[in-house]
Amino acid sequence: MIVTRDVFHSEVRETDKESDSYIELSATLYMREEDMKKFDLGDGDVVEITSTANNNSLRVSVKNSNEAPPGKAMMVNSILVNQLVSIENLKRFKAKIKKVGGNVTRPEDIMAKFERK
Amino acid sequence: MICTGCACLCDDIELENGKVHNACIKGVALIKKAQNTHFTPVADGRKVDGEKAIDEAITKIQNSENFAIYGLDTVPLRAQQIAIDIAKKTEGYIDDASSLCMGVFVEEILLERIKSTTLEEVRDRADFTLYWGADPFNSHPRHISRFTYYPRGQFRQKGWEEDRYLAVVDIRESYTSKLAKKIIMVENDEEFIQSLIDVANGNTPSAYLRDAVELITRIKKSEFGVMFGGLGLRYGLSDIGLLKNLLDELNNLTEFYFIPMGCHPNMRGFNELLFASVGELNSYSFRDGIRDSTFSFSSLLTKEQIDTILIVGADPVASLPFEIASKIAKANVILLDPCPSYTSKIADVVIPTSVSGIGAGGEMIRIDGKKIKFEAHSLEEITDEYVLKRIEEAI
Known part of the structure; x- marks a missing residue:
């Protein structure tokens, strides 16, 4: 998987990190159509991604995009994908995906895992 | 006016009756945010006035044994220099996002x-x-x-x-x-x-x-x-x-x-100021007098080596890998930022400050090394420079 930037995500990050647009753009896994077919995925399917870097998981919605690299998947840089990356490489990591259904992970799900001192 | 939405520091932005001209959508979003955000100072979970929040920040820094400053890439040079002076006075650590990117x-x-x-x-x-x-x-x-x-x-x-x-x-x-x-x-x-x-x-x-x-x-x-x-x-x-x-x-x-292709508007400025001060760009320990990767903010967090963090204009809770970001909440966190963020949700002290180029004037160094000057467009909020100067004078 690779991590990218998206100008519309940057826009909504400035204006409202709680908005549905921010969550939708953050919790989307972009893949090419031919790669989606390999995993029997369609637009809007919810998959669980598990990072092999740290074993953390996220649930995200799949979307067809020609901007995704062939044979790989892509997410926009956000608090969500940063669940899955390691400090050694913030841009690329390996992960497993499986179709699960249900709701996508939201930023508040991540924040709930923060343990205060 | 100058847009500080990214490292381009576009200098042809016009603001007229609340409308933003020439900026890209990132710039428009930043400027609109500056105009519309109402962010309240907080100290230990209580809403307080700005001066009280600064006093609380000073107390936490004075009581700290292992203090670090992080961020600074979105604030003007003078604010960055004061932050470097604070790190020097406290024999603390100082780092910015450049240790992870450019x-x-x-x-x-x-x-x-x-x-x-x-x-x-x-x-x-x-x-x-x-x-x-x-x-x-x-x-x-x-x-x-x-x-x-x-x-x-x-x-x-x-x-x-x-x-x-x-x-x-x-x-x-x-x-x-x-x-x-x-x-x-x-x-x-x-x-x-x-x-x-x-x-x-x-x-x-x-x-x-x-x-x-x-x-x-x-x-x-x-x-x-x-x-x-x-x-x-x-x-x-x-x-x-x-x-x-x-x-x-x-x-x-x-x-x-x-x-x-750095993204932060004044990351190069921080690098150049620290370089002029100690001959290093980032990840610097004033206690040890050296730069080392073990003094990067992410390394210090990983080892749980800091008890108090002053974060200026950054949202590391969102931008760092979770394993590292989650350690931030174990320290005392003082945040200076123009708007609510994921870091503000866990911060002990939150001090809202103005957006550079709108509520704060000064200078930044563009990613290509060119110094860009800009004026404040409005003077309604406290600036990072003001808060940092108050801290620097008190410690």
């Missing part, structure tokens, strides 16, 4: 091991532009139109149609690559760098033969070339020396420069 490139430029140039020179003279692991269409939306491909420069009056050649090296077809005359999709950045070096030396590369020959041929024909290196290149490189070798080879073919 610092490795900026260091080579400041040490004059890589030739760099200004964006104005690129606009006026460049006939070959290469974005490598960068997608300015999304990260720096006006970079291509103001400086690299579309403008009519002094010696490039025929613009992109005839005078300029744009190439993109990336792992994917980005929006930027769709504008380019040549896209080269690479899996392994170092392998492609080596291929370019081989072709430049007249040797046959072991991979990417056709693309490497085409690119080198094009560079040979150019008079002024520039490579913009983004995070894709940064994380595709294990050895900066390989990139330096390539740039040396390209300079044997033509006049060729490198500019990092």
Whole structure:
């Protein structure tokens, strides 16, 4: 998987990190159509991604995009994908995906895992 | 006015009756945020006034035994300098996002091991532009139109149609690559760098033969070339020396420069100030008097080595890997920021400050090293400089 930037995500990050647009753009896994077919995925399917870097998981919605690299998947840089990356490489990591259904992970799900001192 | 939405620091922004002219959507969002955000100071979970929040921050810093400052890439130079002075006074640690992104490139430029140039020179003279692991269409939306491909420069009056050649090296077809005359999709950045070096030396590369020959041929024909290196290149490189070798080879073919594609508006400013102060760019410990990767903010968090953190204009809870970000909440966190963020949700002390270029004037150093001055547009909020000066005087 690779991590990218998206100008519309940057826009909504400035204006409202709680908005549905921010969550939708953050919790989307972009893949090419031919790669989606390999995993029997369609637009809007919810998959669980598990990072092999740290074993953390996220649930995200799949979307067809020609901007995704062939044979790989892509997410926009956000608090969500940063669940899955390691400090050694913030841009690329390996992960497993499986179709699960249900709701996508939201930023508040991540924040709930923060343990205060 | 100046837009501090990204490292382009666009200087042609106009604000008229609440409407923003000329800015990209990132810039408009930043300026609108500055106008519309109502953010309340907080100290230990209680809403307080700004001065009380600053007093509480001072107390926490005074009681700290292992203190760190992080962020600073979005605030003016004077605020950055005061933060460096605070770190020095407290014998604390100081770091910014460059330790995770463009610092490795900026260091080579400041040490004059890589030739760099200004964006104005690129606009006026460049006939070959290469974005490598960068997608300015999304990260720096006006970079291509103001400086690299579309403008009519002094010696490039025929613009992109005839005078300029744009190439993109990336792992994917980005929006930027769709504008380019040549896209080269690479899996392994170092392998492609080596291929370019081989072709430049007249040797046959072991991979990417056709693309490497085409690119080198094009560079040979150019008079002024520039490579913009983004995070894709940064994380595709294990050895900066390989990139330096390539740039040396390209300079044997033509006049060729490198500019990092940093995103933060004043990251270079922080790097230059710390460099002028202690000879290092980031990850510095004033207690030990040295820079070391173990003093990077992420390393300090990993080892749970800090008890109090002053975060200025950054949201590391969102931007760092979770395993590291989650450690932030175990320290006392003092946050200076213009708007609510994920870090503000866990901070002990939150001090809302103005957006640079709107509520705060000053100077920043653009990613190409050019100093940009700007005035405050409104003076209704307290600035980072004011808060940091209060802290610096008190400790």
